[in-house]
Amino acid sequence: MVRRIRHCTLHVRLAFALLLSVCVSLALIVVTNDQRNFYFHFDETSDISDRIVLFVRTSQNCQSRLKYLLQSWIPTGYDKQKNFYLITDHLQNRTLLNSFRHIIETECPQTHNRYDLCCKTAHEFELYYNIIKNQSNIEWMCRFDDDQYVNLKNLYSFLSQLNSSKMYYIGRTSIKYRLKVSETTRSFTFATYGAGVCFSHTLLAQLRPHTNVESLPNGCVKRGISDDAYIGYLVEILLNISLTSINDLFHSHLEKLDESFRYFALNDLTRLITFGFAWDRYKLEWLPVIHRLIELVNENRAETANYFWLFLRNYEREHPEDLRNKYDDSCISYQILRNQTIESQRKKQSQKAA
Numbered sequence: 001m002v003r004r005i006r007h008c009t010l011h012v013r014l015a016f017a018l019l020l021s022v023c024v025s026l027a028l029i030v031v032t033n034d035q036r037n038f039y040f041h042f043d044e045t046s047d048i049s050d051r052i053v054l055f056v057r058t059s060q061n062c063q064s065r066l067k068y069l070l071q072s073w074i075p076t077g078y079d080k081q082k083n084f085y086l087i088t089d090h091l092q093n094r095t096l097l098n099s100f101r102h103i104i105e106t107e108c109p110q111t112h113n114r115y116d117l118c119c120k121t122a123h124e125f126e127l128y129y130n131i132i133k134n135q136s137n138i139e140w141m142c143r144f145d146d147d148q149y150v151n152l153k154n155l156y157s158f159l160s161q162l163n164s165s166k167m168y169y170i171g172r173t174s175i176k177y178r179l180k181v182s183e184t185t186r187s188f189t190f191a192t193y194g195a196g197v198c199f200s201h202t203l204l205a206q207l208r209p210h211t212n213v214e215s216l217p218n219g220c221v222k223r224g225i226s227d228d229a230y231i232g233y234l235v236e237i238l239l240n241i242s243l244t245s246i247n248d249l250f251h252s253h254l255e256k257l258d259e260s261f262r263y264f265a266l267n268d269l270t271r272l273i274t275f276g277f278a279w280d281r282y283k284l285e286w287l288p289v290i291h292r293l294i295e296l297v298n299e300n301r302a303e304t305a306n307y308f309w310l311f312l313r314n315y316e317r318e319h320p321e322d323l324r325n326k327y328d329d330s331c332i333s334y335q336i337l338r339n340q341t342i343e344s345q346r347k348k349q350s351q352k353a354a
Contacts, residue, residue: 048159050082050137051139052140052155053085053142054083054084054143054150055128055142057087057144058086059110059146060091060110061092061331061332062332063093065146066086066096066146068285068287070099071287071291072287073150073152078101081101084102085103086102086104087104087120087123104127106119106123114220114225115217117220118216120227121227122213122214122216125208125212126211126212128204129208139159139164140199141199141204144274145194147278147284148194148195148196148253148277149275149286149287149290149291150274151272151294153298154249155198155273158246158273164200164202166200166202168203168244169199169241170191170244171243171250172245172246172251173189173190173247174190174191174192174229174232181225181237184237188233188235189243190233191228191232191250193228194228194253194254194276195252195274195276196273206239211234216230248272249274250273253277255276266302266305266310269290269293293308293309
């Protein structure tokens with residue numbers, strides 16, 4: 001009888017051990033699968049660069065700015081620029097432009113007025129629709145200006161978390177109040193092009209009838225609004241899609257100096273997506289510096305980067321540059337305007353002296 005009980009107890013223990021072993025195996029399988037999914041997610045993040053087209057807008061008068069982009073966030077080498085497109089009104093600095101794989105000449109007017117900017121914006125959309133004829137895998141179109149720094153790693157990581165089959169209009173809210181146009185009582189907001197804007201392919205498909213090179217510039221002029229404001233009007237009023245406002249990650253040159261990147265900590269520099277630069281506040285020469293700091297962090301040298309950043313940031317605060325009688329020397333148009341102003345002042349002084 002005792003043997004039977006012991007024999008029965010042994011069977012129970014073996015059965016329990018077998019059950020426990022199965023449970024542990026199942027748990028390991030779940031964990032392993034979770035880990036596989038985790039790593040697969042990051043594989044997708046690295047591959048998303050093939051599913052995004054990036055447009056950088058410049059102009060004939062400001063093409064000298066491009067050297068700072070090539071020294072920082074735009075990769076050098078045609079093999080690394082598959083989905084990078086430079087858009088300009090006219091070709092000027094051909095030596096510098098040879099560093100870009102794709103260059104689109106819009107032949108839009110060179111000035112900075114409403115019609116001219118809307119003309120360039122229309123060509124950006126036209127370029128996208130031409131690209132997807134041969135690259136049907138494109139999910140996103142992001143456009144930036146030539147006075148911006150873009151953290152590509154953060155951009156790719158951010159967009160990889162979104163479903164591009166939904167209609168997304170992503171950027172930084174331009175102004176605090178909402179705009180109105182005369183033809184409707186509804187109001188709308190828009191993303192400033194100065195901070196960069198991204199569109200999902202689903203939204204771009206809906207925008208197509210409204211963004212051709214004829215209707216878009218005319219629509220801007222008719223409603224008396226800028227190109228980025230007109231895009232906000234099309235998206236929110238006509239398509240009934242709201243802006244996905246990411247003010248914390250997208251930054252433009254329009255921000256005040258005391259809200260600029262000079263007051264950011266190193267952690268801010270490494271987590272944001274875009275920075276804007278302006279000659280009278282923070283020059284384009286900062287682009288390679290910011291880029292190198294971010295590279296140091298990515299190389300697990302955050303402590304070195306932090307010391308370097310604190311020194312630069314505090315030095316700039318304590319030794320502000322005297323900008324009197326200076327101008328934006330990265331654009332020929334500003335040089336011409338400054339020379340005209342100086343000549344006008346000289347004539348006035350001569351007339352007073354006479």
